[in-house]
Structure formats: C-alpha cells, structure tokens
C-alpha cells in the first residue's frame with residue numbers, strides 16, 4: 001500500500017463557545033478564548049483507504065509514497081528522539097493517521113491489532129478554570145450526577161490557601177463518592193502566572209494529601225526533577241506530570257529518581273509520542289512499577305486525540321484513568337466533538353468504550369463539515 005495524497009483540513013469558521021473561556025493555564029493575564037478550531041490530516045492511499053489524524057504541524061510531504069504498514073520506521077525516523085534530528089517535526093498526527101489506515105486495512109480497531117487488554121476505560125472530568133468556590137461545588141455535583149467518578153480541579157490562585165479552600169469544599173460535598181485530582185499547571189509559562197517555589201509546592205502537597213487527593217499534577221516545572229522527587233518522597237498521594245514531555249526519553253530521569261508516580265504523555269502535545277510513543281512510555285513506567293494517566297488536549301480535535309489515546313491505553317494494564325476535558329458550559333460534547341459522527345461519551349459508571357470501528361475508530365461527519373472547511 002502507498003500513500004497517494006495528504007490533505008490538511010481546517011475550519012473555515014471556528015466553533016463558537018457559549019461564553020469566553022479563560023483556562024487556568026492562561027490565567028491570570030491571558031486572553032479569554034471565544035471559539036475552538038479544528039485541523040486534521042486526511043491521508044489517502046492507493047487502495048482507497050483514508051486515514052485521519054489531528055494536524056500537528058508536520059508537512060504532508062513526509063508521507064509521499066510511504067507504506068502505512070511501516071509506521072515503526074516512520075516513528076523511529078521522525079519521532080524517536082534518540083538523536084537530534086529525529087524528533088521535533090510535529091509528526092504525531094501523521095503517525096496516528098497511519099495507524100488509522102492499518103486498522104482500516106485489517107478491518108479491526110488498532111487496540112485489537114496491538115493486543116487488547118480491555119474494551120472500556122475509566123475517565124476523569126478535567127475542569128479547566130479557576131472559579132469561585134461555590135461555583136466549583138455546584139459544577140462538581142453536576143459532573144458527579146452525570147456519572148463521572150473522578151474530577152480534576154485546577155490550582156494556582158494568587159493565594160494558595162484559596163486553592164485549598166476550593167478542594168476542601170468539594171471534598172465536603174462529594175465525600176468518598178468521587179476521586180479528586182488536582183493540577184497546579186506549574187509547567188506552563190502563561191502571562192502573570194503564579195509560580196510556586198519548592199517550599200510552597202511541598203506545603204501544598206502536604207495539605208492536599210490531608211484532603212485525600214488522589215494525585216497532584218505538576219506542582220513544579222517538569223525539569224525540576226529533584227524538587228518533584230522531594231515532594232513525591234514526602235507525601236502519600238501520587239505526583240503526576242509530563243504532558244509537555246517532547247520524547248519518550250524525557251521520562252527517564254523522572255522514573256529513575258522518583259519524581260513522577262504517574263506519567264502523563266500526550267499523543268500529540270509534546271509532538272513525538274503518537275500511539276507508538278505513549279505505549280512505549282506506558283511500558284517503561286510499568287517496568288518501574290508506575291502508572292500512566294495520559295494527558296488529552298481539549299479543542300475542536302478532541303475526539304481524534306482521545307480516540308488515538310484510548311486505542312493505545314486499551315493495550316496496557318497500568319493505566320487507571322484517561323483525561324477527558326469537561327467543563328460545562330464551555331468544554332462539552334457540543335463544542336469539542338462537533339466534527340465526529342459519534343461522540344465518545346461516558347456510560348453511567350464513568351467509563352468510555354474504546355472506539356471499536358476499524359482504525360482509531362472514529363468517523364468525521366463530512367456532511368456537517370462540508371460548508372466549514374478549508375483544504376490545503
């Protein structure tokens with residue numbers, strides 16, 4: 001089989017949001033977002049099979065005449081990260097499209113070709129904003145009533161004690177019914193960002209531990225391996241991070257030195273993971289008796305990234321949860337999953353089914369898109 005053509009499909013008009021969105025990782029100085037865009041690859045082959053992957057920047061020329069079954073070679077050449085020159089090209093979206101083609105050629109979802117361990121995965125609702133305490137309490141109650149068993153709250157208000165007051169108020173109303181995760185987003189250099197010194201991060205970790213928080217994500221920048229390891233050694237809860245890690249090797253020191261209990265690669269965000277990379281990170285983590293809870297990006301491409309993530313995570317046994325950005329009324333199925341025929345939804349127990357159609361298992365709704373796209 002050979003790739004004959006690659007299209008990049010963008011939105012002509014972005015998907016409007018019901019209200020301006022200022023995410024925690026853009027607060028306090030960032031500009032609120034008022035719409036979501038989407039952009040994905042369509043990779044055509046000489047056998048009539050078409051693969052889909054989120055657009056991650058790499059040029060379509062990477063795949064001219066390429067045999068999709070050689071996805072291993074593709075990953076090593078453009079994403080492997082072992083030597084400078086074979087990473088940093090933004091090729092993850094093309095790798096996902098190659099797996100989509102392989103699955104479609106075999107008539108099977110990718111996770112079954114790679115060796116299925118399970119067909120559904122528990123997800124957590126990842127909220128995204130710094131709201132007032134009462135708003136958080138109301139929102140978490142709604143999220144719990146919709147079936148989610150785990151929720152993530154954001155930290156790093158100007159006064160860290162205000163963060164703790166939110167977590168405490170949410171814990172009071174959910175009791176043991178819900179798992180609470182928190183994300184300090186200390187690896188994101190946004191405008192006006194309130195970085196925590198090591199001592200603050202350690203103190204916060206101790207306080208959050210007392211509130212029976214499941215994990216603390218990014219209490220310090222990713223590269224402060226020593227500081228992260230100190231926190232991880234001090235508290236009982238898990239320390240998580242790594243969503244921006246560019247290559248699989250960027251998890252090595254964190255695992256060797258005990259900085260992360262839970263690794264969080266993203267199939268596209270760091271640029272060089274793809275389905276192959278996140279599976280490798282899961283296996284490396286497993287070797288060190290650690291878990292993986294992958295990061296999943298929000299936005300108009302969400303379903304494509306989530307589908308690819310689920311295909312990979314259905315093949316490993318050390319992934320207790322997957323991220324599911326959800327922050328009504330802004331981040332919802334309506335805004336993030338408009339471009340697919342069948343959105344990926346939770347069941348009554350908080351699980352999502354691993355998409356089981358051939359390939360990564362999702363179909364773009366071409367009819368809905370017809371008026372909305374630009375092809376390059």
Ligand SMILES: [Mg+2]
Nearest residue numbers: 183185217243
């Ligand atoms: Mg995060």
